[in-house]
Amino acid sequence: MTAGAEPGEWPVLVTGAGGFIGGHVARGLAAAGHRVVGLARRPPRVEPADPAIDWRIGDLREPDVRRGALRGVRGVVHAAGWVSLGADPTGESRVVNVEATRGLLADAAAAGVERFVYTSTLHTLAAGTAEEPADEATPWNLRTVDAPYSRTKREAERLTLDGFKGTAGVVVCPGMAIGPRDLKPTSTRVLLMMAAARCVFLPGGGIPVVDAEVVARAHRMALTEGEAGSRYAVVGPYLSYREMARLVARLAGRPRLVGPVPDAFERPLVALARALGRGKAGDGFSAAAVAGGFLRLHVSGARADRTFGLTHPPPIRSIYGALEDARRSGRAPWLHLRDPEAPPPD
16 A cells, blocks of 8 residues: 555455454444455454444455455455464464465455555564563564464464565554453453452563554554564553553452462473473463463564554553453443542552
8 A cells, every 4th residue: 555545545354353453453444434344254243333344254264255355455454363372283273374364465466455464463573671672673582482373473474574476564463452342352351350359369471561442553554654574563561460450450449469470480380281281272271371471571662653653541541441341241240340540549
């Protein structure tokens, strides 16, 4: 796409549009004036206030589904993917994250698509320190959390960034996205587990969080302002998991106690998770998930903020939005939330 183009001139396909990030991206594009084709595996949750989206239901792995959804579009946001920090005994991560992406890139080029934006993960980047956070150019160093998910996402990134017969590729690597309409759920599951507990004991790791609406804007701007062949870390403030639990407690009244799991426990817990989860799917107690709890994932989003004009709300507002949506939708009717603008209770 060319910078300065009027939004309505650019029909855009969003894959994974029935999911959390893909849904926010699709609705954000449609609200900005794009004609959006939303591809989802099953009929999505649609609310009366949602902007119009041309929904297509089908599996991205099927060539006919891809080609039908691509007909007439000029840009693609590929937000669909296989997501888990656990094992992948069936090889589905490669089929979905690599081979389906390869097929979508080829079909997009054949359809005349000009810009292809790929939704990736911070696990393809690196961890820096609080004083010197990593950025998009820092060599990858996340071996402790390496898993089929991160390996296949790195490979899909390379396919995207190499471009394909004139289709310019851009990669967006969001932090821990937080916001409403997280149906799977992903980040909201962590927040709800915290809010349901009287006390939690958490390791010392943390991650940059980012509001879901900011992630949506970053994808929209990447279609016009992103540099072809580039990656962008889209992150807000860094939060330790203990800080996150304290913000949840400020809103929900729980957890009432947030205790530490010392760093010395990382190696034995990872070894236990590896032994219990060897060859099994699921990420609740996988080695990568356990190691991730101890990882201080300090990453800078300065490049994306500057290029896309991003500003970030306080994390407590994003957390409130996620929890309030879970309460309102009936997934967590037991929640009673305080105003996020109110001062912390004594």
